Structures are given as C-alpha cells and as structure tokens.
Amino acid sequence: MTAILKRELLTYFHSPIGYVFAAVSVLTSGFFFLMFCLGYGSADISSVFAMMFFVLMVFVPLLTMRLFSEEQKLGTDRLLLTSPVNLGGLVLGKFFAALIVFALSTLVLPFYGVMLSIFTEVNWASVWGNYVGLLLLGAVYIAIGMLVSSLTENQMIAAVGGFFLNLVTFILTPLSDAVSDSSLPLGFLANALKYLSVYDRFTEFTLGIFDFANILFFISFAAVFLFLTVRSVDGRRW
Numbered sequence: 414m415t416a417i418l419k420r421e422l423l424t425y426f427h428s429p430i431g432y433v434f435a436a437v438s439v440l441t442s443g444f445f446f447l448m449f450c451l452g453y454g455s456a457d458i459s460s461v462f463a464m465m466f467f468v469l470m471v472f473v474p475l476l477t478m479r480l481f482s483e484e485q486k487l488g489t490d491r492l493l494l495t496s497p498v499n500l501g502g503l504v505l506g507k508f509f510a511a512l513i514v515f516a517l518s519t520l521v522l523p524f525y526g527v528m529l530s531i532f533t534e535v536n537w538a539s540v541w542g543n544y545v546g547l548l549l550l551g552a553v554y555i556a557i558g559m560l561v562s563s564l565t566e567n568q569m570i571a572a573v574g575g576f577f578l579n580l581v582t583f584i585l586t587p588l589s590d591a592v593s594d595s596s597l598p599l600g601f602l603a604n605a606l607k608y609l610s611v612y613d614r615f616t617e618f619t620l621g622i623f624d625f626a627n628i629l630f631f632i633s634f635a636a637v638f639l640f641l642t643v644r645s646v647d648g649r650r651w
C-alpha cells in the first residue's frame with residue numbers, strides 16, 4: 414500500500430489535477446469567507462464549511478477520475494492486476510493519496526479561524542469540528558469517485574459519474590421531505606432516505622453537533638464504496 418500511496422502522491426504533484434483542485438478549494442473558500450465572515454463581521458465560519466459542501470460535490474471527482482480509468486486506458490492496470498499485489502492495499506493506497514491531497518487543499522479553512530482570532534474570540538471546537546466533518550465528507554466523495562473510475566477507462570465519464578452519485582447523496586434530503594409530505598403512508602421510506610442523507614449528516618457538523626454516530630456513518634459509507642471498488646477491480650483481474 415505504501416508504494417501505491419507514494420506513486421499516486423507523486424502523480425498528483427506532477428500533474429495539474431492536484432494544483433487545480435487546491436486552487437478551486439482556496440479560491441472558493443476564500444470567497445465564502447469574505448462574503449459570510451468579513452462581509453457581515455461574523456466570527457462564525459460554519460457557513461463557509463456549509464457552502465463548501467456544494468463545491469466539493471462538484472470538484473472532488475477531479476481528484477478521482479484518473480485513479481483507475483487512466484490505468485485502464487494506458488494498459489498499466491494489467492501490470493498491477495497480474496502482480497502479487499493485495500487489491501485492498503491497492504485501493505487503499507490510491508484512496509489515502511487522494512485524501513491527503515484533499516486534506517492539504519482544504520487546510521486553509523482552519524487558518525481562517527486564525528485570521529478571525531486576531532480580532533475576536535473564536536470557537537475553536539466548532540472550527541475543528543467543522544473541519545473533521547469536511548474531511549469525512551471528502552472521504553465519502555473520494556470513495557464514490559474511485560468506484561466510478563474503476564468502472565470506465567474514460568476520465569470524463571468517471572468525473573461526470575462521480576458528480577452524479579455525489580448529487581444523489583444530496584437530493585436524498587429533499588426527496589425525504591417530499592416523501593414525508595406525501596399523503597401516502599411512506600414514513601419508513603422517508604426515515605430511511607433521511608438516515609442515508611450525507612447532506613443532513615454534514616450539516617450537523619456545521620451546526621456544532623459533533624455526534625459519534627455521524628462519524629461512524631461517514632466512515633461506514635466510505636468503507637462500503639471502497640469495498641465495491643475492490644470487487645470491481647477484482648472482477649477485471651479474472
């Protein structure tokens with residue numbers, strides 16, 4: 414896994430993808446910080462994290478679109494699949510490489526708290542709680558994107574497919590509201606959709622609710638998609 418991790422990190426830093434994602438993350442978060450915090454004179458940066466949900470939903474597929482699709486297109490996946498490499502280690506190596514790039518690209522967000530602390534008192538528990546929620550959200554989106562990337566050799570399809578599945582994780586919330594407002598007795602379905610809503614879970618972090626059940630949910634959600642990715646890659650081995 415370590416070799417795969419180092420290889421993927423080098424690829425990110427020797428290609429424009431990592432830098433493009435970092436630039437998007439810094440510029441958009443800076444805009445939201447300017448608008449919600451400096452614009453209103455507020456020390457609460459929860460709104461910045463909340464808006465980053467939509468930015469990451471769109472742009473995290475940029476990090477994952479090439480992870481497996483490029484290997485398939487270039488034929489280098491055959492070397493990996495025919496070597497005595499553990500598929501779990503292969504998938505986790507790529508996953509953690511993308512997660513590290515994601516974490517570095519979003520590390521600017523806690524520094525906004527440092528900037529605010531110069532002028533006013535900052536609730537650091539809320540800042541770091543929000544950032545942990547953002548990392549968990551990134552882990553979920555990366556795992557989703559990896560699964561899609563493992564299913565195609567076209568990077569554009571992998572990016573669009575990853576965005577589509579990310580969008581599904583968001584629309585579970587309005588879909589749950591629509592079902593609950595229906596005249597039909599669909600309470601169980603509405604509760605199930607709300608339980609699976611990534612947006613609702615992330616919003617609780619931005620509201621300062623640091624619930625262990627939400628942490629477990631994000632970790633489990635990512636683990637399911639990583640498992641499916643392993644199964645997808647394993648299917649190509651044979």
